[in-house]
Every structure is written in structure tokens, then in C-alpha cells.
Amino acid sequence: ASEDEQEVKPHLAGNAGSGKKVQKRAEQMAQLLERQREKEKVQDLVSGAKKAQREAKKGTEEEAQDRPVAATTVVGEPPEGSVCGVCKKDFESRSKLFQHIKATGHALLKPSPTESEEKGKKKKR
Structure with missing residues (x-):
């Protein structure tokens, strides 16, 4: 069985x-x-x-993990976006920069794109 x-x-x-x-x-x-x-x-x-x-x-x-990773920033230099556009003061982080801009009113307007930059772009539907 x-x-x-x-x-x-x-x-x-x-x-x-x-x-x-x-x-x-x-x-x-x-x-x-x-x-x-x-x-x-x-x-x-x-x-x-x-x-x-x-x-x-x-x-x-x-x-x-075996592949080497390329360093994008140099140690000791602050990133590009952490410098005040008005007083040119360097900040440790973007957060510190934003606090400074809020406190001092050092905000800058972004430049508008030129006609040549707009000409090649197509509108999204």
C-alpha cells in the first residue's frame, strides 16, 4: 500500500x-x-x-561596490549653491544660506531666459 x-x-x-x-x-x-x-x-x-x-x-x-566612485565635489570647498549672491559669503549648507537670505533679505531674482533658449523648446501637451 x-x-x-x-x-x-x-x-x-x-x-x-x-x-x-x-x-x-x-x-x-x-x-x-x-x-x-x-x-x-x-x-x-x-x-x-x-x-x-x-x-x-x-x-x-x-x-x-567594486567600481570606483568619482568624487563630484572637492573637499574643503563649499558647493556652488551655498554662496550668497549679494554679499558673496560662503555657507556650510544650503539650509544656512536660506536662513541668511531670509534674515537679511539678500534674495536675488533669477535671470529670465533669452529668446534663443526659448526658440528650440517645444511646449508639453
Whole structure:
């Protein structure tokens, strides 16, 4: 007898009723066991696919860490946007610059674009 039948028999021992009920119960148990096996197979496939994705992602992250990163700012010099346009004072951060502009009223207007800059641009629809 197969493992499925051995698992089903103990459940049927208490059912000493008609033969149809016993058969129906046995079929239900067999179907239940089959669904459980299918579910386990699907879960194994899904976990395998997820593992493969993690490995692939991990590989790309390691490659990204190996590449040298170019420095965009020179240490010691403030970024371009952290200098007051009126008094030319340097600030540690843009937040400090904005606080200074608010407190002193040193706000500047942005220059309007020239006609040549506007000529090539198309309107968004």
C-alpha cells in the first residue's frame, strides 16, 4: 500500500458506515493529499526563483561596490549653491544660506531666459 493509503486508513477505521461514505471520504483525503503535494511543489519553485533573484541582485550589488566612485565635489570647498549672491559669503549648507537670505533679505531674482533658449523648446501637451 502507498503512503497515501496508509494515511487514509486510520481516518476510515472509525467510519464503519456504508461503503459509499467510506469511498467518498477516501477520495476526499486522496485529493487533499494531492493538493498539499502540489502546493509544496509550487512553494519550492517560488522559493527557488526568489533565491535566484536574490543571488542575481547580490551579484550586481557586489559589482557596483567594486567600481570606483568619482568624487563630484572637492573637499574643503563649499558647493556652488551655498554662496550668497549679494554679499558673496560662503555657507556650510544650503539650509544656512536660506536662513541668511531670509534674515537679511539678500534674495536675488533669477535671470529670465533669452529668446534663443526659448526658440528650440517645444511646449508639453
